Amino acid sequence: MTLPRRKFLTSISMLAASTAFPIHVLDFGRTEKLKVALIGTGIRGITFWGKRLVDEYSDILEFVGLSDSNSSRLQYGKNYIGAACPTFDNFETMVSTTRPDLIIVTTVDATHHEFIIKGLEMGCDVLTEKPMTTDEVKCQAILEAEKKSNKNLIVGFNYRWSPYATKIKELLLNDTIGKLTSVDFHWYLNTYHGASYFRRWHGEMEKGGSLWVHKATHHFDLLNWWIDSEPSEVFAYGDLEFYGKNGPFRGKNCRDCEHTANCDFHWDILKDNTAKKLYVDHEHEDGYIRDNCLFREEIDIYDKMSAQVKYANNTTLNYSLTTYSPFEGWRVAFNGTEGRIEAWLDIPYNDNSKLSQEELHALEMDQAKSDTMNIEPIIVHKIWKDFETVTVVAEKRGHGGGDRRLQNHIFKTPEKVDEFDRTAGIRDGAMSCLIGIAARRSIEKERPIKISELSDLKPKIKRS
Numbered sequence: 001m002t003l004p005r006r007k008f009l010t011s012i013s014m015l016a017a018s019t020a021f022p023i024h025v026l027d028f029g030r031t032e033k034l035k036v037a038l039i040g041t042g043i044r045g046i047t048f049w050g051k052r053l054v055d056e057y058s059d060i061l062e063f064v065g066l067s068d069s070n071s072s073r074l075q076y077g078k079n080y081i082g083a084a085c086p087t088f089d090n091f092e093t094m095v096s097t098t099r100p101d102l103i104i105v106t107t108v109d110a111t112h113h114e115f116i117i118k119g120l121e122m123g124c125d126v127l128t129e130k131p132m133t134t135d136e137v138k139c140q141a142i143l144e145a146e147k148k149s150n151k152n153l154i155v156g157f158n159y160r161w162s163p164y165a166t167k168i169k170e171l172l173l174n175d176t177i178g179k180l181t182s183v184d185f186h187w188y189l190n191t192y193h194g195a196s197y198f199r200r201w202h203g204e205m206e207k208g209g210s211l212w213v214h215k216a217t218h219h220f221d222l223l224n225w226w227i228d229s230e231p232s233e234v235f236a237y238g239d240l241e242f243y244g245k246n247g248p249f250r251g252k253n254c255r256d257c258e259h260t261a262n263c264d265f266h267w268d269i270l271k272d273n274t275a276k277k278l279y280v281d282h283e284h285e286d287g288y289i290r291d292n293c294l295f296r297e298e299i300d301i302y303d304k305m306s307a308q309v310k311y312a313n314n315t316t317l318n319y320s321l322t323t324y325s326p327f328e329g330w331r332v333a334f335n336g337t338e339g340r341i342e343a344w345l346d347i348p349y350n351d352n353s354k355l356s357q358e359e360l361h362a363l364e365m366d367q368a369k370s371d372t373m374n375i376e377p378i379i380v381h382k383i384w385k386d387f388e389t390v391t392v393v394a395e396k397r398g399h400g401g402g403d404r405r406l407q408n409h410i411f412k413t414p415e416k417v418d419e420f421d422r423t424a425g426i427r428d429g430a431m432s433c434l435i436g437i438a439a440r441r442s443i444e445k446e447r448p449i450k451i452s453e454l455s456d457l458k459p460k461i462k463r464s
């Protein structure tokens with residue numbers, strides 16, 4: 001399939017449809033490929049936004065430049081991706097030399113704004129990984145940069161695209177439970193996945209904005225989309241009670257720690273070929289240690305988080321995030337004036353899966369094509385009636401199948417109008433990270449925080 005480059009440019013604008021800008025369509029030749037440049041050749045950059053694009057979409061796009069602050073990892077990343085393009089240690093030089101149509105940002109969260117803003121200023125559309133950014137000042141700067149630019153920003157929210165999340169959206173769109181009034185949402189990270197955030201930069205507030213932002217931005221985006229309104233006020237509690245300084249001992253890093261025999265979290269990165277080649281082999285350059293001790297004193301993020309969010313349409317949300325659960329899964333329940341929807345994934349007691357938590361975590365991260373399909377239930381219980389079970393064919397790999405659907409929409413079916421409104425633009429990116437930023441501030445200030453205190457965005461009663 002060869003699609004003209006102009007269709008991609010149109011699609012990027014459509015994906016960012018929540019911005020105030022009209023769709024721009026540039027008049028390029030019908031056979032020219034979309035020129036893509038990527039900054040951040042870490043795991044997400046080289047796999048999902050790197051090798052996968054080369055493997056799946058080489059007929060319609062080409063990498064024109066790759067950049068990373070670690071030149072050694074950058075060379076490894078280029079080979080891994082299999083891109084025949086130059087590499088750059090300077091982002092602006094890459095953009096001015098290669099003139100990409102689309103810049104993909106997959107760096108550390110707290111740096112996203114730099115490349116989003118510069119990319120827009122230099123005349124490129126930008127696709128950033130979540131979270132859009134990590135604090136309100138950077139958020140406002142991104143909003144202003146996009147307003148001044150005639151280009152667009154899209155945020156790679158993949159969770160919306162999983163069939164299970166989409167089915168919930170469909171039920172809500174069809175007013176299955178009448179007017180939505182309140183939501184309970186609880187996410188449990190297990191001691192593989194949850195712990196992994198505490199081993200590296202995510203454990204430092206200034207790099208990832210805490211899991212309120214780095215992780216929960218996914219959840220808040222889903223909730224904003226499902227509830228179809230924007231958050232207006234947040235009140236939160238949170239603490240660090242398990243990882244970091246709470247550990248019984250600590251070492252320099254995991255691979256040669258003297259406590260190996262006593263530590264349930266021991267992970268020998270030297271036996272993990274992917275992690276060794278991507279991180280250990282390049283740590284001499286920038287000191288980025290992938291297998292830090294998750295009990296190190298410098299960890300300053302929360303490991304338990306709980307919030308109440310009020311939406312502009314008066315829906316209330318009870319939210320929690322746990323990072324040391326024995327299993328990985330989530331539950332959501334929607335209360336409406338005509339009934340209730342309950343949904344969950346990967347709760348072992350409700351499931352007949354025999355996979356271990358380690359295997360489940362590996363599958364979640366895997367981008368391989370083949371997958372085992374599971375039939376997953378959603379309960380619809382109308383007031384005064386017996387409950388019904390709606391079933392969904394769900395996938396495990398690539399974030400529940402969301403990853404590949406998101407990319408297929410961007411690159412393969414750009415003109416298709418999405419009936420579920422799964423595309424996320426700058427306003428969605430902002431609203432989801434602002435809930436986490438407000439939660440952090442609420443904990444610090446011990447009071448509810450209005451979303452309108454944080455940027456010039458005024459929450460809308462209806463999101464779409």
Ligand SMILES: NC(=O)c1ccc[n+]([C@@H]2O[C@H](COP(=O)([O-])OP(=O)(O)OC[C@H]3O[C@@H](n4cnc5c(N)ncnc54)[C@H](O)[C@@H]3O)[C@@H](O)[C@H]2O)c1
Nearest residue numbers: 040041042043044045068069070106107108109111129130
């Ligand atoms: N949507 C999802 O499900 C999903 C999954 C994983 C990661 N992510 C996101 O992808 C991004 C990357 O995550 P990762 O796990 O690949 O991290 P990583 O640590 O593996 O990679 C980050 C890369 O960015 C580079 N970098 C850091 N600061 C830089 C700077 N100032 N200039 C240039 N390069 C810089 C690092 O050297 C590293 O190579 C994060 O924002 C993360 O939130 C999203």
